[in-house]
Amino acid sequence: MTVYRIRNTLRPVVPRTVSVRSVEQAVVRLLRDCVCRLPPDYLSALREAEVREASPLGRRVLRMLLDNAELADRAHVPTCQDTGIPVLFVEVGQDVHFVDGCLREALEAAVREAYRDLRKSVVRDPLLRENTGDNTPPVVHYEIVPGDRVRIATLVKGFGAEMTSAVRMLPATAGEPEVKRFVVDVVQRAGPNACPPLIVGVGLGSSFDGVALLAKKALLRPLGVPNPKPHLARLERELLEAINATGVGPQGLGGTCTALAVHVEAYPTHIAALPVAVNLNCSAPRRGEVVL
Amino acid sequence: MTEHYLRTPLSDEDTLRLRAGDWVYLSGVAYGARDVAHQRMAEALRRGEPLPIPLAGQVIYYVGPAPAKEGWPVGPAGPTTSGRMDPFTVPLLERGLKITIGKGTRSQEVKEALVRCRAAYLAAVGGAAALLARHIVRARPVAYGDLGTEAIWELEFSEFPAVVVNDAHGGDLYQSAPQAYARP
Numbered sequence: 001m002t003v004y005r006i007r008n009t010l011r012p013v014v015p016r017t018v019s020v021r022s023v024e025q026a027v028v029r030l031l032r033d034c035v036c037r038l039p040p041d042y043l044s045a046l047r048e049a050e051v052r053e054a055s056p057l058g059r060r061v062l063r064m065l066l067d068n069a070e071l072a073d074r075a076h077v078p079t080c081q082d083t084g085i086p087v088l089f090v091e092v093g094q095d096v097h098f099v100d101g102c103l104r105e106a107l108e109a110a111v112r113e114a115y116r117d118l119r120k121s122v123v124r125d126p127l128l129r130e131n132t133g134d135n136t137p138p139v140v141h142y143e144i145v146p147g148d149r150v151r152i153a154t155l156v157k158g159f160g161a162e163m164t165s166a167v168r169m170l171p172a173t174a175g176e177p178e179v180k181r182f183v184v185d186v187v188q189r190a191g192p193n194a195c196p197p198l199i200v201g202v203g204l205g206s207s208f209d210g211v212a213l214l215a216k217k218a219l220l221r222p223l224g225v226p227n228p229k230p231h232l233a234r235l236e237r238e239l240l241e242a243i244n245a246t247g248v249g250p251q252g253l254g255g256t257c258t259a260l261a262v263h264v265e266a267y268p269t270h271i272a273a274l275p276v277a278v279n280l281n282c283s284a285p286r287r288g289e290v291v292l
Numbered sequence: 293m294t295e296h297y298l299r300t301p302l303s304d305e306d307t308l309r310l311r312a313g314d315w316v317y318l319s320g321v322a323y324g325a326r327d328v329a330h331q332r333m334a335e336a337l338r339r340g341e342p343l344p345i346p347l348a349g350q351v352i353y354y355v356g357p358a359p360a361k362e363g364w365p366v367g368p369a370g371p372t373t374s375g376r377m378d379p380f381t382v383p384l385l386e387r388g389l390k391i392t393i394g395k396g397t398r399s400q401e402v403k404e405a406l407v408r409c410r411a412a413y414l415a416a417v418g419g420a421a422a423l424l425a426r427h428i429v430r431a432r433p434v435a436y437g438d439l440g441t442e443a444i445w446e447l448e449f450s451e452f453p454a455v456v457v458n459d460a461h462g463g464d465l466y467q468s469a470p471q472a473y474a475r476p
Contacts, residue, residue, distance in 0.1 A: 055473060057293065057313065057455065061417055068420040072368070080421045081358040081368040119358040119367070119441050131440060160373045160396070160418060192466055193373050193396035195418035247474030251395065251417055253455060254469025283419035
């Protein structure tokens with residue numbers, strides 16, 4: 001390995017000091033809240049869907065989901081027993097200096113504490129399958145951004161929907177029709193297993209690893225907010241229409257409301273490829289965010 | 293929508309009355325089990341050992357409940373994806389298991405065994421876990437306690453709501469219902 005010695009042109013900067021203990025406390029609260037209370041934008045989309053749904057059985061399912069959300073919020077219990085392996089998106093301003101310990105350990109401690117009364121759904125090794133007993137470790141994505149803030153977003157995803165998600169490396173010239181076919185196919189194959197009504201996160205571009213992360217990040221966006229790029233906003237609308245024309249319906253029991261939203265996130269990619277990823281979120285889409 | 297109020301243990305007449313799309317409200321004892329518990333039961337059968345739970349006329353709910361909050365007999369307890377239990381299900385149906393409850397599609401092999409064994413597969417609403425827990429009035433691990441949430445649970449249902457997906461006559465709601473609402 002070559003080590004390049006580059007002189008550090010140091011100018012005095014006063015970093016903002018952030019204690020990892022305060023990060024820990026914030027993440028405990030974030031996780032505890034988001035497993036019991038579903039986002040308001042999702043609940044209003046669910047209420048609208050109940051009015052629109054053509055299938056009587058579908059309407060009944062949507063009503064049960066709304067009643068469940070209300071009960072969970074009121075009684076402060078999780079909306080779904082599958083409180084997943086928590087995924088944390090940690091955006092750190094580059095002027096932040098963490099003190100009082102290790103950030104990674106603080107995040108793990110937060111998960112351990114938040115999941116004390118939740119289901120332990122994590123095994124230490126994919127093959128040996130011994131439960132870690134405290135739902136650690138979380139999946140963490142770090143990003144360094146300008147500024148002096150720390151922003152932590154989370155998705156707590158059940159694995160019914162996670163297991164039906166998919167990545168495809170389409171060739172460069174495949175174009176929009178192939179993308180649409182793939183996305184609709186993933187939703188249709190998932191059928192009842194992913195617990196519809198769904199939020200469909202679609203990643204376009206980047207690399208094999210990057211496109212999956214784009215699809216996941218698409219699920220962080222609140223419902224009702226389209227992609228700012230007009231051609232992608234149009235793609236979102238057309239995909240939603242195609243998905244709801246499949247007839248899969250709430251819980252796959254037939255109906256017109258298979259998805260409540262499609263969110264597309266795109267990134268530049270290689271001249272050879274049109275990577276596409278689909279990450280589905282279920283009828284208990286738990287997400288939250290905290291800024292320090 | 294036809295509704296049935298049933299109490300376990302169930303008879304062939306009970307399950308033969310059920311049709312895909314009907315709602316069932318189940319009361320009485322049912323067993324909760326998921327992946328590893330099924331794997332262990334399959335191993336026990338292979339070795340010719342007795343199973344830790346009775347099967348004749350019984351109900352298995354594919355569930356791994358969350359810990360109970362104070363004042364609740366069980367934590368949120370929604371269905372998990374049934375397909376993962378497919379490889380272990382037929383021998384259980386052949387020993388008299390009458391109803392399985394979960395969510396998601398079953399294999400052709402399981403669907404055929406449902407008809408042969410006069411049994412039914414029901415779906416509970418995934419994501420309605422707190423609401424469903426309100427229909428479980430008692431819960432305790434009865435076997436494989438080392439598995440934590442994945443143990444076999446003895447549950448007592450009180451009008452636990454589920455919809456018939458695959459009936460004993462070959463009816464399949466996951467096939468028929470989406471077709472009725474699909475648009476070209």
